[in-house]
Amino acid sequence: MNKPIGLLCLLLSVLLLFDTSVMGQNASKITISGYIKEAGSAELLPGVHVMLKGTRIGTQSNNYGFYSLSFQAQDSIEVVYSFVGYQVFSQKVHAKSKSVTINVDLKPSNQDLEEVKVVANSIEQQKLSEQVQMSQISIPIQQIKEIPAFMGEKDVLKVLQLMPGVQKGSEGNAGIYVRGGGPDQNLLILDDAPVYNAYHLFGFFSVFNGDALKSVELTKGGFPARFGGRLSSVIEMQMKEGSKQDYHVEGGIGLIGARVVAEGPIDKQKRSSFLVSARRTYLDILTQPLIPKEQKGSRYYFYDFNAKLNYDFGQKNRLFLSGYFGQDRLYVRDMQLQSKLESSIEWGNQTATMRWNHLYSDNLFSNLSLIYSKYDFTTSSLQSNLDAIGINNFSLYYSSGIRDLGAKFDIDFLPNPIHTLKAGALVTMHRFTPSAIELQDDVASRYKDAVENIDALELGVYVEDNYKPLPNLRFNVGLRYSSFSTSEKEYHNWEPRGAMAWTLPKDWALKASYAVMNQYIHLVSNSGASLPTDLWVPSTNLIKPQRSQQVALGFAKDFPERQFSITLEGFYKTMNQIVALKEGSSFILNGSIQRFTQTKTQESPWESNMTAGKGRSYGAEFLLQKKTGKFSGWIGYTLSWIFHQFDELNFGKEFYPKYDRRHDLSLVGIYHLKPNVTLSATWVYGTGNVFTIPISTYEVYSHIPGLNQTGVNQYYNSAREIPDYRERNNFRAPPYHRLDVGVQFHKKMKKGHTRTWEFGVYNLYNRKNAYFYSFKSTYNTTTDQTTKSLAQYALFGIIPSATYSFKF
Template identity: 55%
Template sequence: MKQTLLSLFFLWLSSATIWAQNSGNRYTISGYVREKGSQEALIGVNIYLPGTSTGTTTNTYGFYSLTLPAQDSLALAFSFVGYESVQQTVSLRRNTELNILLTPGRLLSEVTVTGNRSQEKVSESAQMSSVEIPIDQIKKIPAFLGEKDVLKVLQLMPGVQKGSEGSTGIYVRGGGPDQNLVILDDAVVYNANHLFGFFSVFNGDALKSVELIKGGFPARYGGRLSSVIEMNMKEGNKEKLHGEGGIGLIASRLTLEGPIQKGKSSFLISGRRTYLDVLARPIIRAESNGEAMAGYYFYDLNAKVNYDFGRKDKVYLSGYFGRDRFFARETPQAEQSTKTNAGLFWGNGTGTLRWNHLFSEKLFSNASLIFSNYTFQIFADEESSRRNGTQLENQLYQLRYNSGIRDFAVKYDLDYYPNPKHAIRFGVQSTYHKFTPSAVVLKDTEAEQFRDEVDAIRVVESGVYAEDTWKPTHRWRVHGGLRLSHFQHKAVNYIRPEPRLSTAFVLKPDFSVKASYALMNQYVHLLSNTGIGLPTDLWVPTTDRIKPQQSQQVAAGFAKDFTKAGSLFEGLTLTVEGYYKTMKNIINYREGASFLLLDNPESANEVRWEDNVTAGRGWSYGGEFLLQKKAGRFSGWIGYTLSWTQWQFPELNFGKKFFPRYDRRHDISLVGIYELSPRITLSGTWVYGTGNALTVPLADYPSRPHQPVNNLFNSYYPGGFYPFSRPANDYGEKNSFRAEAYHRMDFGIQFHKKKRHHERTWEFSVYNLYNRRNPFFYSLQNNDQGQVVLKRYSVFPIVPSFSYNFKF
């Protein structure tokens, strides 16, 4: 099997090389496509010969290359969603460099330009299970508390399930939150959540592009089972100083970008901070008898600089740093009192240094040095004073808990464009991981002091890949690749091939059928007691006892573009897909296990974290429907998912299959954005989802202890028996209860006005417009008649918000 896959792939490479060698009198036209006015590189711009299927797209850095037969007059078109199309006529008698500037489309011109975007066809791409959302659309969709959130918009796509109410949790085609590869400028972001999941760490003002891949993964991506979420930051305006920002109910943000050396170098810096701690401070002080302070805040900081050394070399340095912090401090005024200082904080830090080099008109390279760091900490200090006779005694209790993961990585990629039929990419990446699964320090003056730490785990994860986008005929599109992944932990080595294949057959213009297969391996795992993806969850590596997770996914469907000018459906794309995915070696906590070592500190040094987990299998299958319009006065999408997901662990649920919490049979999303006029934008969303699968008590039984209890009650009750009963719950099988369906409508309106030197926007939005009391959790309680009933709790009723945004 391995030899066959390798043979097929090298056959593709040899065919491309032979074709190039026998090409005769052919020349290459290449260059960069940027945005007019800012010189920002544009990703995914379509470059094509009008009236033919010959063409290519720009890569992540805006570079393109197209080799064609020599001719005196060559018409070449450039088109991109949200930008005015450009057509250039050139003489191709030698290798030619052609750099293009695209002008952002205006509201009234977008309707006119739409008909010229016929080559931006999802039906002509071999890639399937992929979604791109324009940043401009993300900023217009109504958001919780007015904070625009990339991950919450991705939740509105088919195949993507949301977590609990208001959270940014992402569950793609039956996978967990750890099975998503989240990339920001080549750096992995391990925990993308603020405020325990209510907001993500990504500030939309600093982003240039967002792409979600759910299946048919290109070989350049590895290390996760379910999805790739790739985000690229803006480079910064090379022509003039530009800024934008906003003031909202809970947070404010500001982004500045501009030239360092005009036309050659630029910078971008973007920051966001909440002020919940400032708003709550007067209330906390008013209710305290002494000096007290408590609160919460988070902040994000994005920065990027770049320098253009000329036609062949460019350098980029970018980074992100963010932090969440809960804190509580109290110093009572009384002499005999307790002084407390406690907190919880977590954060991410990333840094990427990239060097682009152009070897020739056909060969483009990028070298990256990458740093990523995620930390989580809990601390609690309690100092109490009490008088013993004439002496004042002090007692001290201290707790420290730390966990995290730190990465250092190198990455080298090459893009090779031998001819219009082939676009080849190959490269290598190696990452040094340092895991700290848990480290607990406890000090107590009344108990035996101990210090308990788990040694850091150091591992190396690497991969080498090659892939090719091949057009063997005018009807066939093939994207194939092979990734060879390697993982080393002490003396344990895993080497595993990962074949990938996506194909499309164009039945007729604007309509194609597609199929894909992908095998993925994952060497890092997230241990979670909740399944929500909170910062208290632990990242741990594959070891000699814990095998890598692995998935295989097949998908098939069709894609249709509606391009007829003047028709009702002009500019729409329709994709329908079905998929089947198997997962093995997924891990979960055993029943009753915990991430803390405090449960049994005396034996903690003898217990490894692997003793607390169990490995199992998973299955997910279903169908997805997406009707999408990305540009024009009216844009948005309709998404529907029908899916089933099951897990099975030998040590959970008596070894029987069960539905994980976020299995949902039906999921619907309706998103609409309407430019009522140049000054008013309306937007709305409606979502529906089958209720979560939960484990709740099925019955409540009274019980009495059958043995004497040796405690203080013995002095009051002869025989040591309690005179009252204690409840015992019967839970039945795991996740056998299905919560009520979730549905919600959001609405927003934006008022724009252009001033002489800036543009301002007032936005008013309403989350949960019709005040649906969606279930958050359930519990058993006694009603007024003494009956035990299941009670539903909700967290967010109707929530209005407003914000002020500006650009200059």
């Protein structure tokens, strides 16, 4: 392991020496650096474009709002700062020294309800055609808040489903499938901490409260070397830091839940701030009158809690503490005269991050993060039955989960506009609890099936360079080394990355990228619906790491005068060692039940229930996006094919996975009709999901031995109906489409606070989209025959919603 790290350190040293020599040859250079914040709250802003007016020399602020820009000394130069949703700011610099610190406060472009400001783009504003990164999408948080939502609950992941290259799961589900990958192949990061199960209510809502988020960015290809550990996408989310200037409270009440966010300064010097956010559903309260008397006590609810503290020690040091805690709880109670049942299902996430930013010089920035993440799932059941023998008690307890302890160190070195270097390392100690089940029965004694905790160490070291050899040519080249080790097995892999952007006349750009990704942890699922019962398991001797290679080629075009951009991309991705359960396997009982006796039985490994295969996906994606202005939104279209092949599934033949869709179209529009009225609508269309249904059935007769009423041995005839599926996922549902609409009424109250009423309708024209299928039997008395027909069932029809929001 030391050899790969040493090689990366040597490569980084060579790059640093090269840039140092370049700087030595240009002693007359000036470096401008500082932090970019939001005016009024002092929130640090990532991704702000910083550019010298009249030139193509520029940079971007990093995730912590820091920027550094070096250029040839001049008597006077104007620096322009621009960011989507904020007013453009410019600063003239009269350089009298080689190092200039400029901290900037950007004003939101629509901070007052009385006026909707539309800021015209200029050549200095950020252009998609000038970014080397491709296959990356960012959505302004304000747009997320204005888009119609299912039951009025704003959901980041459901908004991402409206983007090209991102497939939806089943109806209403927040699960996402990116460029042919499964839900486990998406790395979801909240303030540097991975989130392993991002769903509430069995997948219908995500765990991320939009009111507490500052930025959301999806990367689905062309991955920079700093990202690793998953095959398909990275969804990076940053929480708000809390206002350092004033105290604010905002929240809302909807049909099924309520939320609140509070933020403000901690000390009088306004160097520190806090933010706390809470959300809870009250489904348990609303449904109580509908629950029968025998089932009183049954309930379901979920809650989220976010918190963040930060302290500014000055220009060189900043400290951030953040955490997320969420839980789903389902209780079922059934009290009958001769039986009693009490069951519960609980699952939830916990994350905590401590981050320290340090500025070594005006062009060398570092971040150190200590990370904790945990996901666990438990279910228990206690049942008592009264019969002629007496009371028989049965109990069940099952649990699974994953826990991470990690440390991450990153540095940004910005010596000159030609090179921007990044390097770092991430080490994570995983602890897996694949499954533990315990059963106790007064009649059948006591059983236990427990897989011991599995500890693993994952390491990633990377170096990447944004290189601009020519004014219209940019490269991002990088190399990542990753390793994964348990007590029985070690894996080591190199992951080369590369991206190129060639700027053409009239704001066109040609882009290309290549990335190799490795994934050492796997999600084992019976359903593919991101249920809490799904298991996270590590790579072992029998289960190899997943590996993908992806190439992408595309065009980007900016229309500055009209404030929108167009991207067109084609991709091809191969995936190896992807995992699935064998036919008929279950990850709960594993076939290794062990009786509590003095003699222990031989346990079979849980890996034996899994099988590995390969996949490939390819397609084209189109996105027309407008992020600002009176009218905003996007049009996204995806044409794609996905194939899986497992030697032990579908007779070894290729098949379409459930989330394969040939066509996927999303139309999203947001219109500010008046300063206090916002209209919005989304229309989605997609090829139907595939299902596995039997194409025929046949009956099998057998003779079963038994005793007749007189106690004499005899054989009984028995018939079983056996379905013939022929192939996996052999049926495709009709196309899916749906229209959602919403309207928001804003009003500024006398005491300075604002309130918003929002009314929305999900599935406006009541489309009955297929959720599942089953066969219905119909008996004809005339012909004395039974016929079967395939019945389609929908989950949701038209659903109205209303939400009241406030802010003061």
